[in-house]
Amino acid sequence: MKRLLIVLGTVFLGIGIVAGTAAWAHWKAAEPAVLKAVVDGTASTPDGELPLAKLEMSIYPQSSAAIPGPALNDTFANNAAASQGWPFYWPSSSIELPANSLVQVTIHQYDSGGTIYNPWLAKPQGIVEGSYTINGKPEVGVEPSNVAHTFTLHMYPEGNQPYLFVSVPVPAQSANAPTDANGYPTKPIDVTFTFRTGAPGTYVWNCEFPCGTNYVSFGGPMSQRGYMSGTVTVV
C-alpha cells in the first residue's frame, strides 16, 4: 500500500510538473502586436459591393540586424531560433480581419524551400477565383518541389463558427539568388491573393511546408506561435 502511494504520488507530481511547464511556456510566449488588415475602398462581388481590406506580410529565412524577428518572452525559443536560423512571418503572426469583406493579402517572400509533402497544398485553396498572382502574374499554383511556405488559415475543430479555410503556397527563392548585407535575397517574390470573410470568428493559421526542425521537420518554428503559426480574428 505504501509503495502504491509513493508510485501514485510520483505520477501526480510528474503530471503537475508537465502541466505547470506547459502553462508557464504558454504564459511566456505572449503574442506579438496585432497586424490589422486595413480597409481601402470597396470591390464588387457576386454578393454586391463589399469592403476591400489589404494586408501585407513578409517571410524571412532568419533574423538579422535589420529584421530582428519575433521577440517572444521566451528565452528557450529565442535561443533556438537564433542558433537554428528559424524562418518567420513578419511583422506579426497575430492577424485581425474585417468581417464580411474581401481581404487582399500580399506576401513578400525571401526564403528558400523544397518539396511539400502534400501536393494539394501547392495550389491555392479557398480564395477568390483567379486572384492568385506571383510577381503580378496570374498563376494556378507552385510546383510541389518548389514550395517555400504556405499560409493556411483554418478553423478550430468546432462546429459553431462561420466556415473559413484558405491555403496559399508561396514559391521558393532560388538557391543562387543575389543577397543583400543581411543575407536576404535582394528582391522578394511577391504573392497576392484575395479571399472573403464571413461573420466574426476566431481562427488559427499555420504553415504546411516542412520548414522546421526535428520530427519530419514540423518542430521548432513550425510549432511555435510567432514564427510559422498564429491567430486570425475576424471582427
Ligand SMILES: [Cu+2]
Ligand atoms: Cu513555413
